[in-house]
Amino acid sequence: MDSLNFIEFNLIDLIDILLMAFLLYNVYKLVKGTVAINIFIGIVIVYLIWQLTAVLKMELLSNVFGKFIGVGVFGLIVVFHQEIRKFLLMLGSTNFASKRNFVRHFKFLKQDQLNTVVDVESVVNACKKMAKAKTGALIVFGRNNSLDFVKNTGDKMNIEITQPILESIFYKNSPLHDGAVIVEDNYIVATRVILPVSDERNIPQRYGLRHRAAIGITEKTDALALVVSEETGHISYIKNGEFVSFTDFDEMTTMIKRDLA
């Protein structure tokens, strides 16, 4: 039967499927937890129906779905422009192949090579202390995307994270207190960093530049951000350009650890 020819399978098909699965998995990881996930699932469904109608030679339906997908590509570029940007950044990122993903899998070969586990407790404790004292702070955790483009706006550092260090950096009279701190692999790698500010109109007026900067960097990259408000002493956890809600700081700590894993 001609229509079942597609069942013939060779090595190239296997590689094709594996690469496609890898691509889809990474796209899924990017959009997971965002509103884009529903659009992503919708597209996958439309695509699968299109392929099915094509294989079964249902000319009319296949034509309609084909046209829809053809035009839809441009719509997708607009809808997913942030995710596409993050994905391309991830592919070209120096961090992607270097540390978190690649080395971690081979960590057993060299036990003490990298200290990749961020001491989240110390960071959260420092934030709690700063919140009490109404000291503003902005801490960004790098993940897969390289943050080199923002690190260059501040001072490069290499300080292992401790609670007192973080508190002293953001202490009001400290020369380093302005801007954001970038954290990678349990090290403060940059201070006084100027982040891209989000121009999203839906952010409530009460949030100023510190919060907009946290939203901006987490929209443009897969980084995570913690903000301590100087005005209210409120601590916000921001991911994918949105405020993450949590009931207590233990829950927030667990979420950050999970997101950094």
Ligand SMILES: Nc1ncnc2c1ncn2[C@@H]1O[C@H](COP(=O)(O)OP(=O)(O)OP(=O)(O)O)[C@@H](O)[C@H]1O
């Ligand atoms: N683009 C930026 N990147 C990094 N840090 C920034 C940026 N813009 C402002 N900041 C930091 O935020 C501080 C000003 O915060 P602002 O009062 O405007 O924000 P906010 O969101 O209202 O925060 P808060 O609740 O702490 O007042 C600045 O002193 C600076 O340290």
